[in-house]
Amino acid sequence: MKRLFSTAAVILSAALTLTACGGGGDPLTSASVSPTGSGAAAGGKVVVGSANFPENVLLAEIYAQALEAKGVQVERKLNIGSREVLVDQAKSGGLTVLPEYIGSLLAFVDKTTTAKTKDDVVAGLKEKLPAELEVLEPAAAEDNNSLTVTKATAAKDGLATIEDLVKVGKTFAVGGPPEFQSRQEKNFKDTYGLEFKEWKKTGDATADAIKDGTVQVGNVFTTDPKIVINDLVSLKDTKNAFAADNIVPLVNKAAVNDTVKSALNAVSAKLDTPGLLALMKRVAIDKDDAATVAKDWLTQNSLL
Structure with a gap:
């Protein structure tokens, strides 16, 4: 963006x-x-x-x-x-x-x-x-789009890649900017077979929403310093859902x-x-x- x-x-x-x-x-x-x-x-x-x-x-x-x-x-x-x-x-x-x-x-x-x-x-x-x-x-x-989770969530659910989210995605709320669902819902399903339980419009507060549990996964840019200070990890996009x-x-x-x-x-x-x-x-x-x-x-x- x-x-x-x-x-x-x-x-x-x-x-x-x-x-x-x-x-x-x-x-x-x-x-x-x-x-x-x-x-x-x-x-x-x-x-x-x-x-x-x-x-x-x-x-x-x-x-x-x-x-x-x-x-x-x-x-x-x-x-x-x-x-x-x-x-x-x-x-x-x-x-x-x-x-x-x-x-x-x-x-x-x-x-x-x-x-x-x-x-x-x-x-x-x-x-x-x-x-x-x-x-x-x-x-x-x-400095790319990502799907990001807490390190604790990654460890608990064995998440290293976006593909790994498929096994838990239907129990997760995902956060991002207002247009995130309209732009990416079909893309995630077509690329990975990935679906989420709920889409929330968390905007600029997405990294904080991941940290406090409002959402379990969110769209955070890969060089956002909040990844470091909030103890988050961006999942690898092995199939290039994001260009x-x-x-x-x-x-x-x-x-x-x-x-x-x-x-x-x-x-x-x-x-x-x-x-x-x-x-x-x-x-x-x-x-x-x-x-x-x-x-x-x-x-x-x-x-x-």
């Missing part, structure tokens, strides 16, 4: 955020890289952008610092807003590098896609992205060289979902500075 980066409300929020940041300039209109990106291609400079939510800002900071460690000059333009604006700026060369999510990005460029596995989604992106853009290597890390949404660098082809690609692919090779979840706990719960969290992770993974 948050990865859609769209709707008028998000765009308005982005505009207000930019105004509040001071300096009076719109980071989209003040980009200093030409559409050809010739400076970056010569190893001089890239512009790293992000959407306006904490995880995407953190990922952009990780990319930026990894590039700087390889001698690339980086300009940051963070907290920009909607995917429509971000992709358009990347296409024109105003932005060079963006952290993206493969499934959400494919759904944006191809409204009719039915791809679900990582390989199929990446293949769809290679076919449907504007000619100026490409995705590099996806990380193992995903793969691995984190991936989206780049302007003309504005990146082999040094840039190699540095970003090295980040993807190290980034997994449990690791990102731990980083997001530091940012969202502990309120640590994103740049500090990024530096710590890069150092721990020998990327600085």
Whole structure:
């Protein structure tokens, strides 16, 4: 949901955020890289952008610092807003590098896609992205939909995968956003033969509703820090009921060289979902500075 980066409300929020940041300039209109990106291609400079939510800002900071460690000059333009604006700026060369999510990005460029596995989604992106853009290597890390339970429930009922829920689903209440049942009830039944006793609209409180027993299972994003603080576990989606949404660098082809690609692919090779979840706990719960969290992770993974 948050990865859609769209709707008028998000765009308005982005505009207000930019105004509040001071300096009076719109980071989209003040980009200093030409559409050809010739400076970056010569190893001089890239512009790293992000959407306006904490995880995407953190990922952009990780990319930026990894590039700087390889001698690339980086300009940051963070907290920009909607995917429509971000992709358009990347296409024109105003932005060079963006952290993206493969499934959400494919759904944006191809409204009719039915791809679900990582390989199929990446293949769809290679076919449907504007000619100026490409995705590099996806990380193992995903910020994806999940069905999540307490660790105690998982242990008691022997739950490790969504398929394991089939044996107990008809005794479980499931929670999620208001549209969760209409979007997923048939999908779960077709993919896993999974049915639930009751569907509850728990919205943003889903993780807490799982913890307090209002529901036994719920739809929680896989990098939500409440998974850690509420002692929850996301069940493995072995049959791709939810389309793969691995984190991936989206780049302007003309504005990146082999040094840039190699540095970003090295980040993807190290980034997994449990690791990102731990980083997001530091940012969202502990309120640590994103740049500090990024530096710590890069150092721990020998990327600085």
